[in-house]
Amino acid sequence: MLIEDGENSRDCAFRKPEAFRCCYSAAVERYPAMMRAPELGLQEQYVLLAMDVTFTVDHIAFDTKWVDIGVAATVLFQLWRNGRVSLEEGRVKPRGALYVGQTDLDALIVRLVQNDPPFESRGINSWLLRMANAEPHKAVLEGLAHKGILSRTKRKYKLVLPEARNRIIERLQRVIREGDPADEQTAALVGIADASRVLETGELSGDSSEQAARVEALGKTVVPVVAAVRTAVSEKKLRDSLTYFYYLGGGTLVALLVAKCSS
Structure with missing residues (x-):
């Protein structure tokens, strides 16, 4: 069905993102029940939150390099x-089929399970790092494009419905800064975003001790996962540093350090 409003119609979304926002706003006014914002999974909310929107770019960028973790x-x-x-x-033990209800992400999980059988039962840190290596944010971006929140040109994505991200920011601001209750x-x-350094920059950053206490308290409600994220980020930083040092010519020392850590 084509939703029209005067000179604007939804097919213009395929030509100009600005026109899409105009059409979407008009459609919401005329068809509020049909045009409600699509529901977003936790992974989609996280990716939108992690986006860097401080300057105009022609593709998606992120505030943290730990986004895949x-x-x-x-x-x-x-x-x-x-x-x-x-x-x-401290281990991930499967109890059933592994899926979260997003087609592209579930397909990625299936590939990991099929190609790496130990993936199903690993230490939590190892599980996170193994999945992060598969760059799951790309599957999430594809899902957001399917929902019309992002546009996609070849392999580049652009945020065309900023209202979806703004609603997440506003909700978290009420929770973190004003102390509203959180589901x-x-x-x-909040806990995962904090552990993966997303809250250090952007609209939710701040050095208030009260705000920091709220974030810490929220993270404690999902302790096993949040603690593992912090460990995985630290481990990834160490690996990246050792890799960099190796290419600078410190290969022998790196090998000794790895052997020492593995013993």
Whole structure:
């Protein structure tokens, strides 16, 4: 069905993102029940939150280089809360089929399970890092494009419905800065975003001790996942540093350090 409003119509979305926003706003006024914003999964909210929108670019950028660890954490949290895995003794133990309900992301999980059988049962940190290596944020971006929140040209994505991101920011600002109560998903989003360094920059950054205390308290509600994210980020930083040092000519020392850490 083509939704029209005077000279504007929804087919213009394929030509100009600005026109899409105009059409969308007009359609919301005329068809509020039909044009409600699509529901977003935790992983989609996290990716939108992590986007860097401080300057105009022709493609998506992120405020943190740990975004894939964060996406992996949102997946693990959902699997855990839905009873599909347990997180006992620091390990991920499957209890059923692993899926979160987003086609592209679920396909990625299936590939990981098929190509790397130990993936299903690993230490939590190892699970996060293994999934992060598969760059799951790309699957989430594709899902957001399917929902009309992003546009896609070849392999580049652009935010065309900033209202979706703004609603997330506004909700988290009320929780973090004003102390509004948070549901479990919001608490998980805050905890994972904080652990993966998303809250250090952007609209939610701040050095208030009261704000920091609220963020810490929210993170404690999802302790197994948030703690693992912090460890995974630290481990990834160490690996990246060792790799950089190796290419600078310190290969022998790096090999000794790796052997020492593995013993």
